[in-house]
Amino acid sequence: VDRDFGVxxxxxxxxxNNTVPNSMAxxxxxxxxxxxxxxxxxxMLVKRGERVRIRIVNLGMDHHPMHLHGHQFSxxxxxGGRVRTTAVEPGNTVLVGVAQARDIEFVADxxxxxxxxxxxxxxxxxxxxxxxxxxxxxxxxxxxxATDAPPNTGMVPGYPQDMFMVxxxxxxxxxxxxxxxxxxxxxxGMMTIVRVLEPDLFEKIQSxxxxxxxx
Numbered sequence: 001v002d003r004d005f006g007v008x009x010x011x012x013x014x015x016x017n018n019t020v021p022n023s024m025a026x027x028x029x030x031x032x033x034x035x036x037x038x039x040x041x042x043x044m045l046v047k048r049g050e051r052v053r054i055r056i057v058n059l060g061m062d063h064h065p066m067h068l069h070g071h072q073f074s075x076x077x078x079x080g081g082r083v084r085t086t087a088v089e090p091g092n093t094v095l096v097g098v099a100q101a102r103d104i105e106f107v108a109d110x111x112x113x114x115x116x117x118x119x120x121x122x123x124x125x126x127x128x129x130x131x132x133x134x135x136x137x138x139x140x141x142x143x144x145x146a147t148d149a150p151p152n153t154g155m156v157p158g159y160p161q162d163m164f165m166v167x168x169x170x171x172x173x174x175x176x177x178x179x180x181x182x183x184x185x186x187x188x189g190m191m192t193i194v195r196v197l198e199p200d201l202f203e204k205i206q207s208x209x210x211x212x213x214x215x
Contacts (some may be wrong), residue, residue, distance in 0.1 A: 077103030117191035
């Protein structure tokens with residue numbers, strides 16, 4: 001293969017008003033790829049035409065059907081080793097169970113910016129499972145409001161679209177160079193991006209990475 005990536009899937013319970021996970025919890029509201037949730041995840045960069053391998057390991061307590069847009073891949077490995085070539089079949093979603101590993105391979109022949117994510121809807125949203133609305137308030141011992149919010153609450157001109165532009169800048173890094181404005185609004189939860197780039201854009205981003213000041 002030309003590009004070989006590692007992806008670690010994890011889940012955390014981060015309760016309201018807390019900055020560290022609850023390590024004793026068995027219900028998780030924050031799902032991550034390599035320790036970060038979208039849009040803060042780092043896109044995977046490949047050149048058009050390259051053969052790509054993504055090694056996925058699930059260290060969380062939930063199963064994750066991992067889905068890649070724009071391409072068909074083959075599962076070529078598990079936690080038990082390589083899959084026999086006679087057993088390989090094409091697809092675009094692979095279930096990675098608890099403590100399982102899956103290797104997928106594909107040829108990046110479709111240029112573009114393609115989401116790679118868990119296909120469970122609530123894993124693509126974060127904070128939208130048991131920790132939302134009244135349940136969030138009850139878990140945090142917060143008082144309920146005396147009256148319901150008026151119907152026009154939240155009707156702010158330009159919101160949330162303009163806010164997405166701000167989020168783009170907050171999570172910008174060399175790997176996000178060239179993404180269309182507002183991209184961060186559609187990249188949430190257990191989600192990242194596989195960017196299949198033409199050589200000139202690929203090399204431009206590599207030069208930006210070399211120029212980046214060390215953190």
